[in-house]
Amino acid sequence: MLKKVYSGTDTFAASKAIDKVxxxxxxxxxxxxxxxxxxxxxxxxxxALYVLRGQRSGRVYRVPFTKKHYxxxxxGESPAVRTGIxxxxxxxxxxxxxxxxxxxxxxxxxxxIKVGKYVLxxxxxxxTGKMAARPYKQKIIDMAAPxxxxxxxxxx
Numbered sequence: 001m002l003k004k005v006y007s008g009t010d011t012f013a014a015s016k017a018i019d020k021v022x023x024x025x026x027x028x029x030x031x032x033x034x035x036x037x038x039x040x041x042x043x044x045x046x047x048a049l050y051v052l053r054g055q056r057s058g059r060v061y062r063v064p065f066t067k068k069h070y071x072x073x074x075x076g077e078s079p080a081v082r083t084g085i086x087x088x089x090x091x092x093x094x095x096x097x098x099x100x101x102x103x104x105x106x107x108x109x110x111x112x113i114k115v116g117k118y119v120l121x122x123x124x125x126x127x128t129g130k131m132a133a134r135p136y137k138q139k140i141i142d143m144a145a146p147x148x149x150x151x152x153x154x155x156x
Contacts, residue, residue, distance in 0.1 A: 040107035075132030
């Protein structure tokens with residue numbers, strides 16, 4: 001019976017071939033995770049649109065320069081929709097980073113509408129000295145989390 005003796009160059013070539021296959025598979029997985037992260041950011045935006053809709057139970061106001069009325073939110077409720085600008089201005093964002101062999105993908109939604117020098121979303125979420133908080137961020141996360149978990153489970 002003959003045994004094949006492998007030289008150092010054969011072992012090196014096999015190692016390089018295995019490395020290429022592994023790198024290819026890892027990049028494929030990273031691509032799938034990045035695609036799922038885009039879908040996750042869309043789920044967050046959909047949840048934001050849902051949380052920031054509907055009737056509230058606060059005080060009734062007249063919309064300035066119109067004859068229309070709207071019902072504001074009470075303290076502790078999600079912000080009411082008066083014009084719809086805040087509700088519809090959410091932008092999805094995905095951050096993908098590769099550092100020293102590690103891969104990280106983050107889904108986010110952003111709303112940069114400002115009132116003076118302050119971000120409107122922060123004012124509503126935290127309140128001010130004259131207005132109680134209208135928290136909405138955790139409600140958005142709670143609504144989107146089950147669907148996002150299902151998205152990532154489909155990768156396994």
